[in-house]
Amino acid sequence: MSLAGTPIIILKEGTQRTRGRDALRNNIRAGIIISDAIRSALGPLGRDKMLVDSFGDVVITNDGATILKEMDVTHPIAKFIVELAKSQDQEVGDGTTTVAVLAGEFLKKAEELLDSGIHPSVIVEGYRMATKKALEVIEEIGTDVKEDDRSILRKIAITSMGSKVISTYSDYLADLVVDAVLAVKTEKGVDIDNIKVEKKAGEDLSNTHLIKGIVLDKEVVHPSMPKKVENAKIALVDSGFEVSKTEFNAELNITDPSQLQQFIERETEIIAEKVQKIVDVGANVVFCQKGIEDIAQHLLAKKGIMAVRRVKKSDMEKLAKATGAHIVTELKDMTEDDLGSAGKVHQTKIGDDDMLFIEDTPYSKSVTILIRGGTELVVDEAERAIHDALCVVRNVVNTGKIVVGGGSPEMAVSAKLLKYADSFKGKEQLAVRAFAEALEAIPRILAENSGMEPLDVLVELRSAHQQGKHTFGVNPLERKVMDMKDSGVIEPIVVKKQAISSASEAAQMILRIDDVIASKETGGAGGPPGGPGAGGEDGGEFD
Numbered sequence: 333m334s335l336a337g338t339p340i341i342i343l344k345e346g347t348q349r350t351r352g353r354d355a356l357r358n359n360i361r362a363g364i365i366i367s368d369a370i371r372s373a374l375g376p377l378g379r380d381k382m383l384v385d386s387f388g389d390v391v392i393t394n395d396g397a398t399i400l401k402e403m404d405v406t407h408p409i410a411k412f413i414v415e416l417a418k419s420q421d422q423e424v425g426d427g428t429t430t431v432a433v434l435a436g437e438f439l440k441k442a443e444e445l446l447d448s449g450i451h452p453s454v455i456v457e458g459y460r461m462a463t464k465k466a467l468e469v470i471e472e473i474g475t476d477v478k479e480d481d482r483s484i485l486r487k488i489a490i491t492s493m494g495s496k497v498i499s500t501y502s503d504y505l506a507d508l509v510v511d512a513v514l515a516v517k518t519e520k521g522v523d524i525d526n527i528k529v530e531k532k533a534g535e536d537l538s539n540t541h542l543i544k545g546i547v548l549d550k551e552v553v554h555p556s557m558p559k560k561v562e563n564a565k566i567a568l569v570d571s572g573f574e575v576s577k578t579e580f581n582a583e584l585n586i587t588d589p590s591q592l593q594q595f596i597e598r599e600t601e602i603i604a605e606k607v608q609k610i611v612d613v614g615a616n617v618v619f620c621q622k623g624i625e626d627i628a629q630h631l632l633a634k635k636g637i638m639a640v641r642r643v644k645k646s647d648m649e650k651l652a653k654a655t656g657a658h659i660v661t662e663l664k665d666m667t668e669d670d671l672g673s674a675g676k677v678h679q680t681k682i683g684d685d686d687m688l689f690i691e692d693t694p695y696s697k698s699v700t701i702l703i704r705g706g707t708e709l710v711v712d713e714a715e716r717a718i719h720d721a722l723c724v725v726r727n728v729v730n731t732g733k734i735v736v737g738g739g740s741p742e743m744a745v746s747a748k749l750l751k752y753a754d755s756f757k758g759k760e761q762l763a764v765r766a767f768a769e770a771l772e773a774i775p776r777i778l779a780e781n782s783g784m785e786p787l788d789v790l791v792e793l794r795s796a797h798q799q800g801k802h803t804f805g806v807n808p809l810e811r812k813v814m815d816m817k818d819s820g821v822i823e824p825i826v827v828k829k830q831a832i833s834s835a836s837e838a839a840q841m842i843l844r845i846d847d848v849i850a851s852k853e854t855g856g857a858g859g860p861p862g863g864p865g866a867g868g869e870d871g872g873e874f875d
């Protein structure tokens with residue numbers, strides 16, 4: 333860049349800049365590579381990935397969002413795809429592999445169009461219109477479910493867990509998931525924050541249980557406190573039974589031993605006052621978010637009060653909701669009205685550890701799923717699978733709409749979009765068509781992952797969908813193309829809508845970038861940090 337012959341330097345030395353076609357190509361490549369890396373995990377016969385981090389910790393999973401998260405990618409576009417899967421997980425809880433695969437397919441098709449000389453902005457516009465139409469089509473093919481139709485809800489949970497390690501137990505776990513969701517349902521719908529999931533390695537998945545109430549991975553703090561309290565009156569305290577630093581902030585200048593004695597006595601007094609307050613309001617169980625000092629433990633134990641310390645804030649909130657207690661900070665202001673209640677609170681051994689059960693809570697819109705399983709790896713994967721299942725069942729209870737799976741909705745949308753494409757005169761037609769073809773990737777990969785011949789499957793599916801059989805899809809387990817209505821593979825409509833729209837948005841965003849300016853430190857698009865290819869030719873590290 334120069335002005336009247338004088339070069340003007342606007343970028344820091346070492347900054348890498350790639351522009352125009354190169355920048356776009358590099359980004360597209362990176363997106364495709366990352367999405368290709370997880371396609372083999374899609375569907376009920378998708379393979380699991382074993383990921384080992386730099387500390388040697390191992391995760392075995394089939395969950396798209398988890399795979400991407402653990403992959404620790406450095407390319408900014410690859411990171412972007414990882415974020416995409418994460419937000420799919422947060423929004424709707426399932427379809428994370430699907431969203432990453434679709435984003436990659438949209439990019440692949442875009443690359444072909446770029447090769448034939450079509451401008452990125454035309455592709456973006458075509459994709460935008462195709463997406464709008466796609467969402468309409470999904471809405472049309474979706475069907476309504478009654479929010480308490482257990483058999484449908486079970487099938488939704490089973491479909492979502494079907495592709496995970498734990499699928500042999502999915503029948504049993506699906507019942508737990510549906511029970512849990514229906515147990516916390518109110519007029520306002522289902523908030524899965526009211527379902528707590530705890531895990532403890534040991535026994536096997538069939539020992540996983542649903543508890544009406546809350547389970548904490550905690551112990552009673554003092555051995556001589558009661559381990560079981562019936563008709564519990566519960567105090568929730570978010571300050572400690574200890575003398576906080578601020579109460580004795582000043583420096584102590586002790587000149588003779590009696591002063592120290594006095595000081596300790598005063599400390600003890602403060603703690604004793606706090607304990608006395610608990611006794612006065614009539615609580616027999618205390619959950620404390622902070623610490624409980626030895627002396628306080630001793631005093632509480634003497635009064636026969638059960639106490640638990642260092643309870644997580646999120647658990648305190650759950651306890652408040654379920655028991656009706658108010659969380660109190662200033663103990664001196666506490667009254668009887670601040671107490672909550674529970675039928676019983678008990679400490680019980682699960683595996684090698686003690687856990688706390690708060691059961692028969694009056695505002696019982698709170699339940700816990702306690703996961704058991706052979707090893708940490710199993711309970712971790714079970715937790716992810718149960719999380720997904722809870723989300724999909726919640727989605728359907730809250731929105732009441734479903735589609736059948738096996739790639740049938742993607743195929744149906746694809747078929748409709750191909751017809752829709754004909755209504756465009758300009759080059760957008762090609763982009764809409766490309767978008768439609770990209771959607772076929774879902775049934776194609778489902779077929780591929782089950783060892784079927786993908787092209788045969790697509791030919792069969794296309795012809796079915798041209799005849800308007802919009803529920804036809806792939807059944808990888810039976811290795812055939814069939815009417816998925818007869819297979820019980822059911823998914824919430826929101827998962828499909830979210831996956832298509834956010835994958836498309838991501839692809840559009842990548843297509844709009846024509847200039848990558850990366851500081852040396854970040855490495856920038858296209859290469860490892862500081863490496864020779866920084867900001868350069870390809871996403872080499874993913875090959």
Ligand code: ADP
Pocket residue numbers: 373374375376378394395396397426427428429430431491492494495736737738739774778806807808809819821823
């Ligand atoms: P995601 O992370 O995208 O949810 P999954 O590995 O769970 O990925 O696979 C989901 C895809 O697999 C969906 O398209 C769904 O319809 C399909 N699917 C799941 N179970 C079956 C099944 N039993 N038969 C056919 N398709 C299935």
Ligand code: MG
Pocket residue numbers: 426427428492495720
């Ligand atoms: Mg899934």
